[in-house]
């Protein structure tokens with residue numbers, strides 16, 4: 015049932031190209047220029063009435079929600095807040111009928127996420143669920159559901175569900191933008207074309223798993239490391255760090271690259287590995303200066319950059335290139351080497367990759 019792979023996690027990492035294709039599926043129209051989301055029951059008037067979006071989720075799904083915030087704000091120009099579900103309802107969030115609450119849950123059964131959904135409905139908000147399980151509690155109770163067609167995810171560490179959630183956010187962002195007229199049609203078509211190219215780009219990253227494995231084996235001998243990035247790279251850094259902690263038990267922290275010097279830089283010492291994501295053109299120079307700050311303190315830096323950029327190699331110890339794509343779409347590629355990094359580090363440490371200690375696949379307690 016692992017289809018020849020040693021672990022479900024590795025199998026699921028490799029299923030991502032298919033999960034992307036299946037999640038996009040018929041939601042891209044035949045012209046390949048726009049998004050069709052028949053499952054969304056909101057009328058154009060209801061969409062125009064949305065004043066704010068709250069994205070609520072736990073763990074990896076929360077990290078997908080951080081990317082979702084950037085995507086919706088950029089494409090639909092609606093203010094978005096992303097909250098951890100176990101915090102959301104205790105902060106007396108301002109939820110009105112003009113709030114669209116998006117809950118994200120692979121299983122659709124996470125207790126805190128479900129409770130957030132119920133609270134949102136009680137306050138009169140419309141709730142849209144992004145979930146991988148048709149017929150789950152979250153799917154049944156939400157007003158609208160975008161199903162991620164990732165297929166069953168068995169490994170406790172979420173991989174293909176996360177990336178399928180990203181695809182769902184891209185589709186939703188485009189759909190809202192089409193309705194609201196917030197970005198021009200040419201850009202929508204460009205993003206759609208970019209989405210369609212993602213599966214084969216993921217395949218080309220998977221073909222380089224051995225390169226990541228070598229880095230992972232080096233990383234696995236350390237007890238502490240950092241992930242840094244800015245903007246969308248920071249959101250992906252958080253996910254990479256969680257994945258590594260969850261299955262390799264190596265302590266890591268993800269930091270917004272510009273925030274290091276406000277305290278955390280004190281922890282950088284000789285030889286500490288730092289995984290630096292620098293895939294965003296606009297933020298590249300700024301990220302490079304933050305990389306220089308850790309290099310100057312002796313960090314050993316692994317840089318992740320977009321193909322075609324030769325600059326990062328000059329400042330870091332080792333690089334890994336992801337295929338070039340639109341800046342907005344890079345999370346769907348840059349997370350893949352980080353999933354592999356966590357997998358191979360866990361393997362090198364002899365851990366039970368698919369069933370990490372202390373954790374459950376579905377968290378039905380608050």
Ligand code: M6R
Pocket residue numbers: 072073074075118119120121122123124127170171172173257260375376377
């Ligand atoms: O089923 P859900 O998406 O609601 O689960 C949320 C988290 O428990 C889950 O993403 C968790 O963080 C993963 N084990 C991370 O890999």
